[in-house]
Amino acid sequence: MKYMFTLLLLFSFLVNNAQTNSDEVILKQFYSTSLLDGKSYNWLDHLSNRIGSRLTGSIGAEMAVEYTKKELEALGLDRVWLQPVLVKKWVRGAKEVAYIKSDINTNLPLCALGGSGPTPPSGIIAQVVEVHSIEELNALDDAVVKGKIVFFNRPMQADLIQTFEAYGGCVDQRVHGAEAAAKKGAVGVFVRSMNLRLDDYxxxxxxxYGDLPLNKHIPAAAISTNAAEILSSIIALTPEQEVYFKQSCSYKGEVQSYNVIGEITGSEKPEEIMVVGGHLDSWDLGDGSHDDGAGCVQSMEVLRLFKKLEYKPKHTIRVVLFMNEENGLDGGLKYAKDAEAKNEKHLFALESDAGGFTPRGFAFDCNDEQLEIIQSWRELFKPYLIHYFEKGGSGADIGPLKAVGVILAGLRPDSQRYFDYHHAENDTFDAINKRELELGAATMASLMYLIDANF
Amino acid sequence: MKYMFTLLLLFSFLVNNAQTNSDEVILKQFYSTSLLDGKSYNWLDHLSNRIGSRLTGSIGAEMAVEYTKKELEALGLDRVWLQPVLVKKWVRGAKEVAYIKSDINTNLPLCALGGSGPTPPSGIIAQVVEVHSIEELNALDDAVVKGKIVFFNRPMQADLIQTFEAYGGCVDQRVHGAEAAAKKGAVGVFVRSMNLRLDDYxxxxxxxYGDLPLNKHIPAAAISTNAAEILSSIIALTPEQEVYFKQSCSYKGEVQSYNVIGEITGSEKPEEIMVVGGHLDSWDLGDGSHDDGAGCVQSMEVLRLFKKLEYKPKHTIRVVLFMNEENGLDGGLKYAKDAEAKNEKHLFALESDAGGFTPRGFAFDCNDEQLEIIQSWRELFKPYLIHYFEKGGSGADIGPLKAVGVILAGLRPDSQRYFDYHHAENDTFDAINKRELELGAATMASLMYLIDANF
Incomplete structure (x- = not known):
């Protein structure tokens, strides 16, 4: 009996060892192929430089749908299709203008927030009230705010190591500040840009605007961090100083767009689906290379690597390029709704929407038991300097799948530079490093493979 | 007795816990102070933008010595001084020129290697022999090489995750290629730039040149990776194609320079020294922001953080800004020689000379027992995403201290972008991210603190 037990142990060791060895080999192949013979960088070059920005409802967004569909078809997947999504279309109009009224040479670099209404065609001239939180605003007398521009100027907290935490601690000013200011009679809102650097973007x-009626929406804009510092100094010295600003953005109603989807059918459990994706739309100021062109091409690369290495997944592996994450989450909501309607079973979903920087690991929205299995793969990832496997937020587009019990994950790249570019004019292809992008794709493919093999 | 033992255990737990808590608090202070109120970025701005490149023996290098000495003095250290170092002075002269002879519009971006001699004033016109290693060159008949330019074109291996390994696997062509080519009668050497990207730098x-006499030195230059690809294609099509190149660099003999040193005297073991440093000299093409302005200002920041937080180290903590790492290691050799002559006892030395990117951890040159103690601090570093604590190379300047049994360490920042800039014209201040630089300084201060407290 004891002898038998020893034999069993030995057998189990050999099987486990063979499994681990083959895992090691496959991960190495993913990384080498992505770095030596990857397509993610070329795809992003096309998306960023030939197509450019992909604001939902724009021609760029539709060109990106066509382009990525064609590229996925060229990979020889089992199925590629477009999933219709009705999306909200908002346009910026003419470039915004803002300056200190007494000194038109003191330009305040500013851009309308997505979904904001315009100023009157002649612009707005008003005094400015600086606050650092919605609570601080709400504590002011309405008389102090009425007829003025409310200026939210709480900076991102620079000593938080993970910059998304600093963003999370600040973004309420941008999302909900205008509603609060409108309720107190303000005529406009400026928000300090969500940026950890001092610069002019x-x-x-x-x-x-919550449930405020349309006629109560006040124009809302972001000003650069440098402009926020200047404006704050000026109104501290001269509270009665007026500021001029003008923007021409408007909401154009709903238009037809699409999620782009491709899949490799599972060899053993074709009815169980694993999703990998990013969002195809971007803001209109830069070309959306980091947010989220990177996530899209990395997700496409995952399926390309599976095909190229002739690895046949047990589960169905599906890439989804979601439309309109930025301005309404229409694509993510539609995808989850259709999945539910069709009674599709989703096992896992991974999103890359935190920039194309060096990957550090993943955040998981799952239970403890699942996390323990995933964390047992640490050693496999160690040669690639992938070390972060913790609970945390995954991605906005895949969030709606949470309701049906799917394991969710988000790629966690190095976040230090992300908010230098996020939603700004400088989120362009030159801010992407080819190797970093490719390492991210390989890291995602590795996780998809391990989930496929072990769940 | 059993009761006594339990009490002892409890006491030990409380002491350990207090220790760990205080470690946590101190690390948090280092990171917060560096990120919210650091000086490293301003110092580097001055070094890079007001002084510029700091080629050994140049006015820039001497200005940097004066500037950093003055800044260290302003920190109120216990002692600041200059350590005289005789350094080799080499100058580039006029900007180099190279092109395909039959088509002077096909410019080949090229720069002389440090220590190379010039071409004749009229330049060199010669055919090119492409090889991929010194072995391949040595296997050729001398007749094939004689009178020609040898072109070393082995690229860095892109699927190595740690880019310094790819550098290590390639740099023999640059360091020893000219000696081998000269011995076979070549008239010049081109080396493909040590760069993982395709670009024009x-x-x-x-x-x-090993022990070759001066009159046998042949001019050696690096060409950009794009130029290497073009040249390789051209000579594959037309082997007899001639290339023109001209460079005017020369060796100017030895001149006086200095290591810049400052220290905080240890409160308990002042005779035991812990060094933190980088090298103050740079190449002349960019302004040496990553290599190694970053390492210098981070090292200065370590001592500033100790002073600012009023932490009194047990051992003497010494910052050393070494002169001439790039072109002879004169400063590092002198420092170690003087330390030996004075019978100074060094416990630990840390160098930052791998760029100012997001820190990932450290490589250690120490024994297993020491590494185990260091690795026991993993959890303390986890909130800062510092995860790499492995054996490996430390830094060139502190290397000579190895002989006297010092524990050596090198900061390991993310290495993916490093060779985009290394020794090239684009190693400039705009390639530095403030937060990444500051995180590096705090990570170094944290390690210095933990070594000081535990060794």
């Missing part, structure tokens, strides 16, 4: 992003 | 670096 305004960073856009969505604004919500 | 030539990357310089040292060349050695």
């Amino acid at each position: 305004p960073h856009t992003g969505t604004v919500s | 030539p990357h310089t670096g040292t060349v050695s």
Whole structure:
């Protein structure tokens, strides 16, 4: 009996060892192929430099749908299709203008927030009230705010190591500041850009007016961090100083767009689906290379690597390029709704939407038991300097799948530079490093492979 | 007795816990102070933008000595001084020129290697022999090489995750290629730049002629990776194609320079020294922001953080800004020689000379027992995403201390972008991210603190 037990142990060791060895080999192949013979960088070059920005509802967004569909078809996947999504279309209009009224040479670099309404065609001239939180605003007398521009100027907290935490601690000003200011009679809102650097780029992003009627929406804009510092100094010295600003953005209603989807059918459990994706739309200021062109091409690369290495997944592996993450999440909501309607079973979903920087690991939205299995793969990832496997947020587009019990994960690249570019004019292809992008794709493919093999 | 033992255990737990808590608090202070109130970025701005390149023996190098000495003095250290070092002075002269002879519009971006001699004033016109290693060159008949330019074109291996390994696997062509080519009768050497990207920047670096007499030295230059690809294609099509190149660099003999040193005297073991440093000299093409302005200002910041937080180290903590790492290691050799002559006892030395990118951890040159103690601090570093604590190379300047049994360490920042800039014209201040630089300084301060407290 004891002898038998020893034999069993030995057998189990050999099987486990063979498994691990083959895992090691496959991960190495993913990384080498992505770095030596990858397509993610070329795809992103096309998306960023030939197509450019992909604001939902724009021609760029539709060109990106066509282009990525064609490229996925060329990979020889089992199925590629477009999933219709009705999306909200908002346009920026003419370039915004803002300056200190007494000194038109003091330009305040500014951009309308996504979803904001315009100023009157002649612009707005008003005094500015600086606050650092919605609470601080709400504590002010309405009389102090009425007829003025409310200026939210709480900076991102620089000593938080993970910059997304600093973003999370600040972004309420941008999303909900205008609603609060409108309720107190303000005529406009400026928000300090969500940027950890001092520079001249305004960073856009969505604004919500809650349930305020359309005629109560006030124009809302982001100003650059340098402009925020200057404006704050000026109004500290001269509170009665007026500021001029003008923007021409408008909401154009719903238009037809698409999620782009491709899949490799599972060899053993074709009815169980694993999703990998990013969002195809971007803001209009740069070309959306980091947010989220990178995530799209990395997700496409995952399926390309599976095909290229002739690895046949047990589960169905599906790439989804979601439309309109930025301005309403229409694509993510539609995908989850259709999946539910069709009674599709999703096992896992991974999103890359935190920039194309050096990958550090993943955040998981799953239970403890699942996390323990995933963390047992640490050693496999060690040669690639992938070390972060913790619970945390995954991605906005795959979030709606949470309701049906799917394991969710988000790629976690190095986050230090991300908010230098996020939603700004400088989120362009030159801010992408080829190797970093390719390492991210290989890291995602490795996780997809291990989940496929072990779940 | 059993009761006594339990009490002892409890006491030990409380002491250990207090220790760990205080470690946690101190690390948090280092990181917060570096990120919220650091000086490293301003210092580097001055070094890079007001002084510029700091080629050994140049006015820039001497200005940097004066500037950093003055800044260290302003920190209120216990002692700041200059350590005289005789350094080799080499100058580039006029900008180099190279082109395909039949088509002077096909410019080949090229730069002389440090220590190379000039071409004749009228330049060199010769055919090119492409090889991929010194072995391949040595296997050729001398007749094939004689009178020609040898072109070393082995690229860095892109699927190595740690880019310094790819550098290590390639740099023999640059360092020893000219000696081998000269011995076979070549008239010049081109080396493909040590760069993982395809671009137009030539990357310089040292060349050695071994014990060849001066009159046998042949001019050696690096060409950009794009130029290497073009040249390789052209000579594959037309082997007899001639190339023109001209460079005017020369060796100017030895001149006086200095290591810049400052220290905080240890409160308990002042005679035991812990060094933190980088090298103050740079190549002349860019402004040496990553190589190694970053390492210098991070090392200065370590001592500033100790002073600012009023932490009194047990051992003497010494910052050393070494002169002439790039072109002879004169400063590092002198420092070690003087330390030996004075019978100074060094416990530990840490160098930052791998760029100012997001820190990932450290490589250690120490014994297993020491490494185990260091690795026990993993959890303390986890909130800062510092995860790499492995054996490996430390830094060139502190290397000579190895002989006297010092524990050596090198900061390991993310290495993916490093060779985009290394020794090239684009190693400039705009390639530095403030947060990444500051995180590196805090990580170094944290390690210095933990070594001081535990060794």
